[in-house]
Amino acid sequence: MSNIQHLKTIQEFHQTRGLPSPDHPLISVVDYSEVQLQPEFFDCSWTLDFYLIALKRNIGGKVKYGQQTYDFDEGVMFFIAPGQVFRIEQPTGSSTERSGWMLLIHKDFLWNTPLAKAIKQYEFFSYTIHEALFVSRKEEDTLMDLISNIKREYHANIDRFSQGIIVSQIDTLLKYAERYYNRQFITRKQAGTQMLEQFERLFTAYFSDDIASEKGLPTVQYFAEQLHLSPKYLSTMLKTLTGQTAQQFIHKKLIELAKEKLSITKLSVSEIAYHLGFEHTQSFNKLFKNKTSLTPLSFRKSFDLN
Template sequence: MSNAPRSFQTLRDQYRHMGLRTDLMEAEPEFTIFNLRDTLHEHLPFHSPVHRLNFFVFSFTKAGKGQYTIDGQTHPIEPGMVYFTNPGHLRSYIWEDIEEAYLITLSEAFLKENVHADIFDEFPFLLAETFPGRRLSAEVYSEFERIYKQIHHEYLHHSPFRKRIIGNLFVVLLLKIKEHFWLDYNPIYEGNRSSLIVKNFKLLLEKHYRELGEGKVSQPYRVQDYADAQSLHPNYLSTVIKTKTGKSIGTWIAEKTIGEARSLLQHTDVSVKEIAYRLGFTESAHFSNYFKKHTKLSPAAYRNERNRTQS
């Protein structure tokens, strides 16, 4: 039997695998928020297996103690601690004690659809290869606490505008993180050679799909193009990306294609045929089948559903 770390597409999948309660999470996996104590208090001390998550994780610990490990680097969890991780990293954690520690998880699609279509331009630190958690003063932590508890309130409220409200509140949260942690962040100067390769690949992927969506370029990049941009052999680039993130370049490209398609369907009036063309599909029917395979909805049905929830 393989001992390779498990990868999870949603937090619900991960918690179900670990035998933890999942009733605090709604069926829709793109955004969750809850107090970890409500999930883990019967299992303390809790040691998670090493795993990879395909979504963003934000953790706010007001009262609790433990540690978390990201890509082999271990950091303490203490009262007043804030940290986040982005998709693809090997991670595990230990909770020795927990009274109040709120966890927010959300997908890239949620960020781009409900927070900001160009989220990584305004907040490039979200693509940071590493983010050691930071312990805040009680005064500064209380600023974050007010925001995440308001987000939690809206999450439970079930307003027809809930996602838009949460998205706007999350902008405030990200601005606070930027204010206190990342004013001097340089996305190029970070980590070792492999980390830099991953960072540059993510930045190029994001830039290229933004240009595709805006109609500035007409042909999606191949693996060779991403490799040429860093003067690397495509096999080497593929190996680094797979090893560091747990996902192949093909998976990154597929997820970005769907993410950009969803953003265009929700935020623009561009026709499905034009979206298909911009994203490199020669036939709109091929694009529709591809989109439905990944989202369970046709592009038209997805657009109608999003318009209905925002009206």
């Protein structure tokens, strides 16, 4: 099993990547072409005590996005939050062609600013590396302007305005990233539709193969693992396609299945609840009434099965 390398400071990151010491201990913009990737980097996993936002170009070969693989010549963005475990993919292209930037932000730099809390609300920090954000040349230029502003500001003489100005640039960068992710979900609708079809098949199999009796109620985590997606990414994709989060969508499918069993079978409510994975019948009754304004028995009576 591979070991995990833990980097606590931006200084340590610079040292392990063969870079000169950072100009600021809590924030740094790194030229990706200057990063020295040693062979041992690919034999372990990494975790950081700071945020890493990167845009890389010419990373070599194909890029896997969800269940699909694409050739993509434009920039690829990744977002890594403190404490996340990740691996560096072995590059397959020429290292001399690599380009892009990495923005490193220590948590302490955001202390006592609105962004310290707001940055945790951006779901793309919970996506995995194969759910990267692809940006066009025009979008990349917009982001590069912000990165250049950040770099210029912390290279200048630090004063009482510096932190606020830099934080506002980071906040703007994240808002643009959110916009571009939303665009990506829309433009890759075909891949999303295929994912939705797979989700539907997995949901049907969960009950037809009696997985519910072993695992209980179906969870977002279960479907995310089966689809090789992170739970956050799956939820965002479903929200774009259906208007519902993954949890809401699962509940909708559960209620549809419950209605079917209540209307065409004579199974008791407790038997139906058990078949759907509920540990307690009361929990099933509560969810059903919350979603339909009726109890399961009231719904069944409308079909005169009892």
